Every structure is written in C-alpha cells, then in structure tokens.
Amino acid sequence: MDYLKNDRTRAARANPAALLPGAQTLIVLGYPYKYQTSSGIRIQNSSAPTGRIASYALYQDYHHYLRKKTKLFAAAIDQVSGRKNRFLFFIDSSAILEKDTAFMAGAGWIGKNSLLITPSYGSFQYLAVLLTDLLIEADEPFTTDLCGQCRRCITACPSGCITENHSVDANRCIAYLTIEYKGVIPGDLRAVIADRIFGCEECQLACPHNEYILRNLTDQNSSLVIEPTVDLIREMELSVETFQSKYGGTPITRATFQGFRRNLIIAMGNSRSQECLPILENTLFHDPSWLLRLHAAWAIASIMGQGSYQILSEVCRLETDYRVEAEILSLINEQK
Numbered sequence: 117m118d119y120l121k122n123d124r125t126r127a128a129r130a131n132p133a134a135l136l137p138g139a140q141t142l143i144v145l146g147y148p149y150k151y152q153t154s155s156g157i158r159i160q161n162s163s164a165p166t167g168r169i170a171s172y173a174l175y176q177d178y179h180h181y182l183r184k185k186t187k188l189f190a191a192a193i194d195q196v197s198g199r200k201n202r203f204l205f206f207i208d209s210s211a212i213l214e215k216d217t218a219f220m221a222g223a224g225w226i227g228k229n230s231l232l233i234t235p236s237y238g239s240f241q242y243l244a245v246l247l248t249d250l251l252i253e254a255d256e257p258f259t260t261d262l263c264g265q266c267r268r269c270i271t272a273c274p275s276g277c278i279t280e281n282h283s284v285d286a287n288r289c290i291a292y293l294t295i296e297y298k299g300v301i302p303g304d305l306r307a308v309i310a311d312r313i314f315g316c317e318e319c320q321l322a323c324p325h326n327e328y329i330l331r332n333l334t335d336q337n338s339s340l341v342i343e344p345t346v347d348l349i350r351e352m353e354l355s356v357e358t359f360q361s362k363y364g365g366t367p368i369t370r371a372t373f374q375g376f377r378r379n380l381i382i383a384m385g386n387s388r389s390q391e392c393l394p395i396l397e398n399t400l401f402h403d404p405s406w407l408l409r410l411h412a413a414w415a416i417a418s419i420m421g422q423g424s425y426q427i428l429s430e431v432c433r434l435e436t437d438y439r440v441e442a443e444i445l446s447l448i449n450e451q452k
C-alpha cells in the first residue's frame with residue numbers, strides 16, 4: 117500500500133484540484149452490498165475443511181461496475197446542470213481518502229472500526245468519489261458520533277488491531293494480511309486468521325448499525341459470483357490458469373495466486389484436518405515457492421503437533437532456503 121504515502125499521492129490528497137484543473141466539488145456515492153453468511157457453514161455433503169471469503173469480494177469486482185454506475189451518475193449531473201462538466205472518478209485506488217470525504221459530505225460518521233457508517237445503510241457499502249469542475253453547494257459534515265459508548269467491534273476484532281482513535285493498525289488487520297500483504301504472515305497472527313482466506317468482516321458483523329442491513333437488504337444488482345465458503349483442498353489444487361478463469365474479474369486476484377495459496381495453507385493449518393496433510397506435504401517437499409513451503413511446514417506442525425517431528429526433520433535436511441530452514445528449526449525446537 118506504499119502508493120498511499122508517496123509524494124505524488126500526498127500532494128494530490130492535499131490539493132485534489134491539482135488532479136483536475138478547475139475542480140470545485142467532491143461528490144461521494146455509497147453502494148451497499150449484501151453480507152453473506154458463511155461463518156461455520158460446511159459445503160453441502162462434504163466434511164471437507166473450508167475457508168471463507170469476506171462478503172465485499174463475492175460479487176463482480178466493484179471497481180469495474182461502480183465505475184460504470186458512477187459514469188451514469190455523472191451523465192445525469194450533466195443533464196440536470198445543463199452543461200458538459202469535467203469529472204474524475206475515484207474508487208478505492210486513489211489519493212482521495214474516501215471515508216473521510218464521505219464524512220465531510222455528511223453521509224455518515226467514522227466508526228471505531230474506522231469505517232464509514234451511514235444511518236440507513238450501516239457500513240456494508242463501497243464508496244466511490246467524483247471530482248468535478250461543477251460548483252455544487254456543500255453539505256455539512258456529519259456531526260454526531262453514533263458509536264457512543266459501544267465497543268463491540270473492538271471486542272470482536274480477532275487480531276485486536278482496532279486502536280482507540282477510530283483507526284486500525286493495518287499491519288495486524290486480517291484484511292490487510294490476507295489481501296494486500298504478500299510476505300510471511302507473522303507467527304502470532306496465523307492462528308488468529310482462522311479460516312479467513314480473503315478479507316475479514318468481524319468488526320462490521322459486530323456493529324449494531326449493520327443489524328438492519330444484515331436482515332433486510334436485498335441487492336438485485338450484485339448477484340454472487342463466488343461462493344462465500346470454499347473447499348480448501350480443491351482450491352489448493354487450482355492451477356494458475358484455473359485460478360484465473362475462476363477468479364478473474366473478481367477482487368480475489370488482488371491477493372495474487374501465490375498469496376491466495378498462502379492463505380489456503382494457513383486455513384488448512386488452523387482447520388487441524390488430517391485430510392489436508394497429503395497436499396501440505398507435497399507443498400512442503402516440492403513447491404518451488406519458499407513462501408509456500410514455509411507456511412506448509414507451519415500448517416503441518418499445527419495439524420500433527422509433536423507427530424510432525426519426523427517429517428520436519430527429514431525435510432530440513434533437504435531444504436535449501438535459509439528462511440524455510442529457520443522456520444522448520446523453530447517448529448522443531450518448539451516440540452522439544
């Protein structure tokens with residue numbers, strides 16, 4: 117996420133008008149999505165260990181379809197204003213801080229979970245921002261912090277990464293670790309990730325302001341393109357090509373093929389399921405990626421406990437990468 121702090125981004129954030137000559141107004145659009153229950157659900161007729169995907173990623177990639185909708189909205193503004201306006205669109209990837217812009221536009225408040233919450237739709241919504249040279253009278257910022265004394269999200273957060281100032285420590289957030297971060301997941305956070313293979317939404321599920329939307333919202337525009345619960349072993353068997361054909365055009369590809377497999381391996385370790393051992397052993401002994409071998413060693417140790425001593429000692433003699441070797445030695449030491 118380095119792009120958020122480079123000089124170009126900072127300059128544009130300080131002065132959005134530099135991005136669009138003559139810019140006068142920022143307009144924020146919220147687009148609600150439906151939460152899909154996946155927690156604890158097993159795939160029908162299967163005892164296979166499963167992983168779950170956060171609801172926001174189960175639909176067509178919102179970056180694409182929100183862009184289309186935002187363009188339609190801009191065309192409507194042209195029509196109503198009777199002039200051809202200039203627009204720039206921001207959806208998730210720009211200098212503009214979308215939550216803060218929405219707050220300043222009076223759409224809602226920033227919850228303790230750091231997300232934008234609106235009174236009617238809660239926080240299960242994507243945001244899009246338009247910058248335009250049309251001058252529109254500004255709305256007032258949202259003045260009330262409707263979190264009050266509530267701390268449910270802080271208590272519910274599995275990694276304890278919600279800080280006391282309406283912000284999150286992204287380095288520990290499961291959404292960051294499973295989507296954006298491509299390296300070795302710190303040892304103390306692997307178990308915390310549990311079966312979450314892409315994203316996390318515990319801090320939204322816990323929020324009382326989402327109760328209405330959890331019960332009532334039916335979103336006809338966004339039908340599911342991905343199942344919320346997947347079979348870990350079958351997913352691990354996907355080739356790079358079948359991964360692309362299954363997940364191309366969805367947010368999942370943001371994790372990359374390798375990052376997604378790393379997440380599957382961690383979920384396998386957390387499942388404690390013996391069924392995962394053959395594919396994990398194959399990864400540990402044969403996968404060309406040191407990152408995957410490292411996590412596979414951990415997952416095998418999680419499932420087998422002290423029973424993994426022999427296999428870890430054997431692979432340690434063959435391992436050529438110092439990072440994997442160090443992980444294996446530390447796992448072996450833990451068992452002594």
Ligand code: B12
Nearest residue numbers: 170208213214226231232242243281282283291292315316
């Ligand atoms: C980087 C990023 C992440 C990072 C860091 C998250 C974070 N909280 O900053 C990671 C990868 C962890 C992440 C995770 C998720 N993200 Co994200 N992410 C972004 C992104 C690209 C930038 C956010 C950013 O710049 N943060 C920087 C820090 C400094 O901001 P901050 O911690 O929020 O702090 C600011 C405010 O909280 C405010 N503030 C602090 N204290 C207080 C107190 C009060 C009273 C007030 C009013 C304000 C306030 O001031 C701070 C400085 O500006 C935005 C898109 C965008 N361009 O804006 C999407 C965005 C925030 N993400 C989004 C989503 C959906 C998610 C996930 C739910 C996805 C998932 N299910 O896994 C999780 C939620 C995790 C969480 N609790 O935040 C949506 C949120 C929609 C909403 N309703 O708010 C956005 C807007 C994308 C979009 N276009 O829809 N995300």
Ligand code: SF4
Nearest residue numbers: 273289290316318319
């Ligand atoms: S997304 Fe998950 S890990 Fe991140 S702040 Fe919310 S509950 Fe915590």
Ligand code: SF4
Nearest residue numbers: 227228263266269323
């Ligand atoms: S769970 Fe409570 S504290 Fe957290 S964002 Fe929702 S209302 Fe605010």
